[in-house]
Amino acid sequence: MSSPAPRRPNRRKKEPLPLTDDRYLNRELSWLDFNARVLALAEDERVPLLERIKFLAIFASNLDEFFMVRIAGLHRRLQTGLPARGADQLPPRAQLEIIAERSAELMARQSALFADKIRPAIEERGIKILSWSDLDDGEREKLRAYFHDRIFPVLTPLAVDPAHPFPYISGLSLNLAAVVRDPHTGQELFARVKVPNNVPRFVSLANYRFLPIEELIANHLGQLFSGMNVVEHHLFRVTRNADLEIDEERDEDLIEAMERELARRQIGR
16 A cells, blocks of 8 residues: 655745835936946056056047936926936936936046046156146247147137127037236126137147147137236036937928927027
8 A cells, every 4th residue: 555645845935025116227327337337447557558548538428428418318308397217217306416426426536547647657658748837938939830820810719798699609619718807997708719629639749748729729818819818717618418309299300300409509508
């Protein structure tokens, strides 16, 4: 007579754990983490110097595109009152606050890396990026002639006053903002000078020494504003909205949609 089969223990199926609200990663913050990894490659001293410089440039280019498209889209949603679109459901305002803090941290790392590591390493290899104060009298004289012949003819300084509205500033263009004062009346005006992109960014000097073109222009602002005193100047750049929104119900013609968007950007954000 066969013995009865052993009875299997009654194993109750475990209930699945409840899904948490933070199970999804935010798309924009994830992208910043990706770009942080690019910056980490630039910080890695095992990577050849030239490759580190390239990674530093890629990081900066990526960040520009991120603000031009992703941040522009978030600002649009915030202004129009649209709800959060991502799976994490983080509101646009909260995303922008976190992104601002994280981006500032990354840009501080980028600046410190170039100033403390990359630039000294370049100089050790005989390549120097100079300022105007580093030049001797002979070099300054040659650069004055270069400025007069090559740079001055393509500069268009624009003053801002009640008779001249604030000029349109193209995206990613390099500019000098200057405050100039009338020595007779004491009136101060704001002026903007666009750094031209049709001349080399660096002026080459002897022995692999280079002067940034904006440094040369800044030290000759007096020639651009004849009869005025230059009080101060600062370098700046604008990253403009490049996000294109198409309404499929309204925009049957893509060309018309593009024309309307480009016209809006003449006074864009």
